[in-house]
Amino acid sequence: MISSPLEQFELIPLIPIRFGDFDISITHSTLFMLIALTTFLLLIRMIIMNNGGTLVPNRWQVIVEGIYDLSMMMPHETITGNKGQKYFPLIFSLFSFVLTCNIVGMVPYSFTATSHLSITLGLASIVFFGYAIIGIRKHGIRMLELYYPAGVSLVLAPLIVPIELIAQISRIISLSVRLFANMMAGHTLLKVIAGFAWQMMSLGTALFIAHLVTLAVLTMLIGLELAVAFIQAYVFAILTCIYLNEAENLH
């Protein structure tokens, strides 16, 4: 039975919850989001509970400390003027959320929460509105300098203001669509190639041997997808840092 490669993104309600017209049923997406985060938290718990961690880290501890160090380094290096420290918990949660959801999605028959536009849009709006609120609280009306930089002549204003406005608004779109599209494209590609291999296998002896090549390609693509899962999480976190830097320092 060959189904559409997009069928894997179908949301199946597990526990239907309805309030009148509002449907907030728990779906596959929620379940796998919870699985990913619970696994991650259990991993950290295992490390912390083990006499407060070992001085020479074991393998699991290296993973968690790697994520910790990376999300400590990103705001520290991107946000100038030593203001990055206070954004570390946010970056850590965003990075580990996206990373664990991406990685859990690589397990066959699981579901990638980040391959849904609504989820990535939600994450991106956390960043975007947070960035706007921080900027306005810190600089007040001077936040508008982002749209009209100081020192630009008034003649250029009708040109620069719309450009900057579009650049600002496209941030939320690029942040969410980049993650969602990468995840979705990767999983669709894997599904297409897996279906291709399956069909070749069932067609005859010569094609049965040829389908091994397809399987090899599929294995390599899984490696690539694992890399993409990490890179997209990293890109999401580093872009968050860059936006927060603008909110803190106004360019």
Added chain:
Amino acid sequence: MPQFDTVTFLSQLFWLTVVFYTFYMVVIRNFLPGLTRILKVRRKKLNLGAKQGSAFEQETVATNLSYDNIIGQKAGTSRTLLADTVLKTTNWTQATAELTNNSGDLKQANAQYLNSSINITGRKILTSGM
């Protein structure tokens, strides 16, 4: 595409908010302090180790230095002693040789030897002239 099915947006966003907020709070309250503690303890231990290591290193350098000094001093002493002995021996040998050459039988023997060698060479010169 199921992603653009707007019916699911509300439930997705609702549960994302709930899950992410809970995750954020749990991470801040319970997990980050523990991780930070591990890393701080390790940094302190490493600093301490580095300090102790440098103390050991200084001690090694000092020991090596004093050892070299002692060796150098003693080598100098033995060199002067050796040179002294060699000088004394040379002097004594010369003095003794002079003394023996200028005294008693050896002096006569020397004189006789010189005389006879002069005679022999003189005769040779004379005979060769013929």
